[in-house]
Structure formats: C-alpha cells, structure tokens
Amino acid sequence: MNKIDVCLTPELLHLCETENKNVVVIDILRASSSITTALAHGIARIKPVAGLEECRALKKQGFIIAGERDGKKADGFDLGNSPFDYMDRSLAGKTIAMTTTNGTMAISKSKDAAKVIIGSFLNKKAVVDELLRGQNDILLLCAGWKGRFSLEDTLFAGAVVKDLGHDFQVDHDAALAARYLYDGTGSNLPAVVENASHAQRLKGLNIQKDMAFCLTFDKYDVVPVLKGEFLIIKI
C-alpha cells in the first residue's frame, strides 16, 4: 500500500522525501485557493515565482504579474492574492507570474516531486480523486506562515488524510494529528479558522470575504499541476 504523510511547514521539508511522491502544496489562505480559482476561471497558465524582483522582471517579458507580501498587493503589481482578483473575464487565456509570501515558495521547494498538485478546499474532491488515480506515495505540504505552522493548512491536510485513509497507509504522526484535528473541528471549520493567526492578519486588512470563500468545499472541479515552469489545469 502506498503511504500518505503531512509536512507541517516547509521548514521541515528536509525531513520528508519529495522525490517519487505526489506532493500537494496547501496554502488555504490564500495562495492555493487563488491559484485554483484563477485556473478555474480560464487563466491559461501561472508561473510561480519565489521572489518579488524575479516576478517584477517578468513584467518586462509581457507577463501579468501578481503577488503579495504580508497580505498586501506588492508595489507595482497588476494583481494581488485575493481569489476575487482572478475572476475577471479579461484575464481568461492569459499567463500570469505570481509570487506570494509562503505559497509560491512551497511550490519552488517541491520541484523534485513526481507530481506537484495545488490543493484547497475549493477543489478538495478533484484533488482527492486525482491522488486516488496516482501510483505514488503522497506528501501533503502545508505552506504555513514564514516557516511556522498554520492551522487552516493543517486542517485541509487532515481532510485529505481522512478521505484517503482507507487507500493509503498513514505515515508518521503529523498525518495522524492533522486527521484528528480535522475530525475534531467537524462542521465548525469557519469558526475554528477565524481564530487562526493568518485569519486574524487578513481581518486586519479587512478581507474577511476572502476567508469565507477559501473555506468553500468543492466549488471547482479542477486540479492545478506543475508542468515545467507553469501551473496548468490537469486534463
């Protein structure tokens, strides 16, 4: 039986193998939710970029550039990191370069994986179905916040472990803990996440509507995957 494990922050990634695994990058608030929304709304490709300057330089090459630091749209960028920024019809078919504080960094760190998938509550079922079709061990990588644990990312990881627990062997206590945390949260997900550190940060920026949206289950039936340098929808 293949295994499923959870990496609670990218700082712990050196303890987890990514090679030959299907890695799911999770940044519920908000990068993985925004990437999923963008591709579901017809954006053709997203180039995840770790640094602000690298992303700014891509504007000169014709990319639309998107990104935030500390939750705020970065200076000189076309788009921020709200999922609502990516619903604009004029963006359909376009290529975007994106940099976020933790999410795109976690994607860059996963590049050795057999497959990199972007997971969020918005596309949980589609991601679970894709993982069930795979032949590899799974690593659920929580992007966290500047190296630290994030409650909402871990809750999503727990939801996926719960869905896959019969088909994959749960490997290590992080996966078990995520599962127990999710089970304990039950239908109180919005109330629990509201207390999370990053939810509080976003509240300070007055973007609570992003939070509610990012906690919506199965709104989109798309699976963003990394193909070369670009995130695209798996066909």
Ligand code: 3SL
């Ligand atoms: O850290 C990230 O990658 C972002 O998702 C953070 S924020 O929600 O845009 O502040």
